[in-house]
């Protein structure tokens with residue numbers, strides 16, 4: 523018999539809604555915080571999130587709230603599904619005591635502080651890091667919402683937190699592994715979004731399958747170099763949160779980040795692309811964080827550099843390609 527928890531999910535975007543629905547299907551008592559007034563009315567009436575997860579009828583047991591404190595109060599598990607840019611300010615609105623564990627679903631790195639989502643959560647809510655976990659892996663929300671078979675990783679410095687979450691989230695179509703490498707899992711989840719933009723640019727320019735596979739491989743090498751410097755464990759890069767999510771996002775048609783790259787390659791301006799998207803492609807902000815962080819740490823990240831220049835300095839994608847290909851030749855070393 524599964525233990526039943528009281529759970530609050532912060533953020534009714536596509537992933538927050540999907541996970542709230544999954545946890546409700548798993549038998550937990552779940553309340554989902556919906557920020558937008560119109561969406562709140564609509565979702566209560568129709569049980570469909572017509573902005574972020576259209577076409578999926580949500581569980582009859584799922585409850586909705588527009589109050590972050592009501593959502594977080596007296597919960598065994600709080601799930602945070604807020605894009606990194608809005609995470610700190612949203613959490614600051616919580617004034618109730620946090621009694622249970624907090625699970626982060628966000629994939630990004632904060633611009634000014636270079637904090638990972640779990641670090642923002644720990645600091646802002648004033649809770650110890652061993653009550654925080656991060657869930658990450660090759661997980662398109664739409665496919666999980668459609669109950670297609672999916673595997674993922676939940677990472678925490680505390681084994682009990684990871685196992686509690688593993689048991690609460692797992693079911694016949696969602697298989698959760700545990701990890702103790704929260705830094706590695708979050709770094710992989712954030713940085714693969716940069717590589718997904720790069721892959722989208724490459725495909726949008728019709729550079730071919732060789733180029734995409736090369737980008738994914740050298741992208742992983744770049745992610746690993748920075749990750750190891752930041753304390754990640756090497757084996758995480760070869761796991762679901764690492765190569766698994768990188769492969770998915772750099773090749774899958776559902777990726778918002780990859781879509782940004784495809785549209786950039788067709789000549790659209792990043793400002794116009796972002797204004798046209800309701801969903802948040804985290805890779806755009808994360809590129810800025812990682813570009814600055816790599817300079818601070820003196821880590822060579824050529825793909826990230828070029829994506830930064832395309833997004834923030836208006837560099838032409840073909841010029842970025844030329845500069846990437848014309849760098850000094852070297853021996854292949856995964857970490858160089």
Ligand SMILES: NC(=O)C1=CN([C@@H]2O[C@H](COP(=O)(O)OP(=O)(O)OC[C@H]3O[C@@H](n4cnc5c(N)ncnc54)[C@H](O)[C@@H]3O)[C@@H](O)[C@H]2O)C=CC1
Pocket residue numbers: 533534535536537538539557558574603604605606608612627628629630661662663664800801802803804
């Ligand atoms: N959608 C997916 O397939 C997956 C998403 N993630 C990650 O989960 C996190 C949440 O993303 P999604 O649920 O996909 O969101 P989304 O991109 O579908 O929706 C945007 C979300 O941002 C919120 N938002 C917009 N403006 C805001 C503001 N000013 N203040 C506070 N919140 C605001 C919206 O209310 C909504 O919840 C992201 O870090 C994402 O990378 C992780 C795995 C899968």
Ligand SMILES: O=C(CO)COP(=O)(O)O
Pocket residue numbers: 629659660661662663715718767770771776777778779780802803804
């Ligand atoms: O993280 C994701 C899949 O694991 C979702 O990727 P996108 O944000 O690019 O859609």
